[in-house]
Amino acid sequence: MNLRDPAEPDAVTPTVRRLLAGEFDEGPGYATYRRRGTTDWLLMHTLDGVGALGSGVFAGPGITTLIRPGTLQDYGTAHDRWHFLFAHFHPRPDWLPLLEWPSVAPGILQLQPGPHAAEQITRALSEAVRYQDSVLSQGELLSYNALEAALLWCDTQNPKAAQLDDRLLRAIEYVDRNLRGDLSIAVLARTSNLSVSRFAHLFRQQVGVPPQQFVERRRLDAAARLLELTTRPVAAIAADAGFTNPLYFSTRFRAHTGHSPTQYRRQLGSALL
Structure with a gap:
């Protein structure tokens, strides 16, 4: 009105x-x-x-x-x-x-x-x-x-806030859309229209971690959400999050959260279980 x-x-x-x-x-x-x-x-x-x-x-x-x-x-x-x-x-x-x-x-x-x-x-x-x-x-x-x-x-564009280069924003969005895909530094640098060395330096400078560490965190966070919200098998969740080896996924997940995927689901997981 x-x-x-x-x-x-x-x-x-x-x-x-x-x-x-x-x-x-x-x-x-x-x-x-x-x-x-x-x-x-x-x-x-x-x-x-x-x-x-x-x-x-x-x-x-x-x-x-x-x-x-x-x-x-x-x-x-x-x-x-x-x-x-x-x-x-x-x-x-x-x-x-x-x-x-x-x-x-x-x-x-x-x-x-x-x-x-x-x-x-x-x-x-x-x-x-x-x-x-x-x-x-x-x-x-x-x-x-x-x-x-x-x-x-x-x-993300506010000079009063912590800013990220627009090219890095493109790369970060690409990561979130393509967790199962090839997220090597070379691919992300190409997405940002930067050389590999320039991309790696700028990413670490502005984001605070190397690109591959950032990618792994994004994948592990996505896996944690799937463990919380679904009843899908751990191996399927690992694949959806971009991990081709379920054993390696379990090792990295434990390092990231302090729990194995099964323990995490049991303690913090979905009420559907």
Whole structure:
């Protein structure tokens, strides 16, 4: 539901219980003015064109903007077109550290994500829009979770937070999508468009562990989740997590968790057992 702002009769103020997400593709003349702002946070991620946000602030392609509650909202199309995804939302308390972005004007915060992160932010916000219109009873929560994913990707680009090189983010995402595949340093370096030596050095410098140690941890964490949530045989879980030798998997799993896979499942595993 939308309400007219009594202080600004021509402005429409969203009334948001948890989340209101959408996509606008506006031409010349599009403008919004809310002197008192809104009670929620407003996230805008520009896909194409340029938006003008007042105070000399602009949002071009790939720019992600966050407006704090109670901040004057004076934005619109800067030139011929402004195509953007948006979300009015009330954050959970544990999201607040994710909203500490660099300020470009009072109450207006911005990030300029790298290409890969911008693509992931676009994908997550698009899912937030899609799930909001879902007929599923879980649609609102799915939309809210997609927004959290967008904010987490934004956090990877926040200079106030620990940042990762965009090329390393591509490699890390590749690892998570291909646990059963070849995750050698050569493959990951190729995914990042870096030489093997440069990739290995940059990865250890920014992530804190060598690439192969990171891959093993990811595989072991995935195996632990499968042991907790499924009743599948240990050998099948080892294969799904990218271990071709079940005995080697059991040895590394014990070193990682302090328990054999069977002990781990017995002590911390699924209630299905």
